[in-house]
């Protein structure tokens with residue numbers, strides 16, 4: 269039962285080189301970058317809004333996939349052996365803005381201050397804003413963005429909040445909208461927490477499901493009701509709480525720009541199911557530590573734009589992981605963090 | 620001393636971290652890669668450092684040898700690039716490297732082991748699905764994980780019968 273060795277590139281801490289780097293975000297990209305940098309003698313400070321490092325590996329992905337000890341022991345090694353300084357519950361921002369996972373924030377740090385204080389800055393803040401479709405009833409009690417839902421469950425499991433603060437799932441009917449990894453995880457956690465009924469609703473078919481047919485079939489085996497070719501049109505409430513969801517059937521049309529066949533809603537095919545909770549797992553957006561123009565370019569989707577050196581449009585400010593590439597796998601973020609750290613090292617040593 | 624590098628497919632979550640770190644230390648050419656099956660299941664494929672390695676037996680130029688930990692290694696100076704090892708490997712692990720024009724594959728991180736570190740994939744796998752160590756140590760760890768899983772199932776839930784090791 270060992271921890272992830274984020275500093276896998278070296279056996280022991282080398283001599284310090286006197287340079288200081290700030291990393292914003294302690295997820296897989298930030299921690300791997302920190303691992304690279306401490307192995308090259310840098311002093312690394314990591315700022316993160318959550319109460320402990322790990323990002324989605326701890327606060328999103330269920331523990332039956334990634335064991336909690338694996339991440340905890342991993343960042344403890346960075347802290348205790350490699351002397352990385354962690355600033356938890358600390359949000360770096362150029363002006364205040366809210367997104368999921370903000371509950372724990374106690375301190376705010378100005379982005380510009382970091383740029384001034386450190387030799388280089390790495391932004392690895394991920395994608396912490398869930399997309400919620402603009403339909404009737406999304407404001408009702410019982411509607412959750414999937415990340416928020418998983419975040420609350422994991423926060424309780426990790427001991428940061430009491431179970432009182434987690435939505436009561438035991439005995440409830442839950443509908444999860446989406447078919448990616450987050451949707452699958454939300455459905456699975458619902459089952460494990462004793463939901464009476466769990467529905468998974470997807471507008472395409474199992475063949476297009478981003479999580480893959482295997483994961484969907486596994487859920488079906490465990491009693492999840494899979495409703496494909498259906499899309500939510502409104503959520504029906506009673507006394508401010510979710511009571512039912514109205515879905516519309518779809519058929520598949522021509523392929524769209526993603527190469528997958530476009531779902532087309534079928535007129536007059538609406539139907540309702542009674543549910544207590546609606547969880548939307550239909551995508552997440554990049555959350556850079558600024559929401560105004562501070563000279564760092566972002567693309568149409570809000571992702572930070574970097575050059576081949578992983579540098580943003582501001583000299584000395586680098587970015588890596590999901591905040592650059594969009595929601596991706598842990599391994600993709602790890603690799604991106606390593607490559608960015610290597611490039612920071614090159615830049616700082618004048619190569 | 621014999622060491623195993625063992626991937627437990629039932630614990631793998633397909634996160635691609637092993638591939639990412641391997642790609643990083645091998646400058647863009649990972650020796651462990653995730654393949655997605657038709658049913659959408661991610662499977663990491665790498666050299667399993669066979670005890671009776673068919674690749675080693677078939678190599679016409681004796682380029683493949685075993686080191687003291689039992690890692691099966693290709694000597695790039697002796698390899699003639701005939702791909703016989705790929706032909707007989709049950710896992711398709713050997714890979715022709717167009718840059719150096721010989722066949723390369725996982726060497727169980729020989730450089731790292733020399734200085735007392737473990738293969739990078741096993742150090743970084745978030746799911747701890749890749750095991751490295753003495754055979755009996757690894758087997759204990761796997762059984763320990765299985766015990767944890769059984770405990771979790773017994774504690775947590777009513778409706779989970781007939782599940783794989785993953786849960």
Ligand code: SF4
Pocket residue numbers: 626630631632633634635636637638653663743744745746747748749
């Ligand atoms: S790092 Fe581990 S869990 Fe992730 S793909 Fe590789 S073997 Fe599977």
Ligand code: SF4
Pocket residue numbers: 665666667668669672673674675691704707708709710711712713724
């Ligand atoms: S290359 Fe293939 S045959 Fe050779 S040791 Fe590895 S897995 Fe076995």
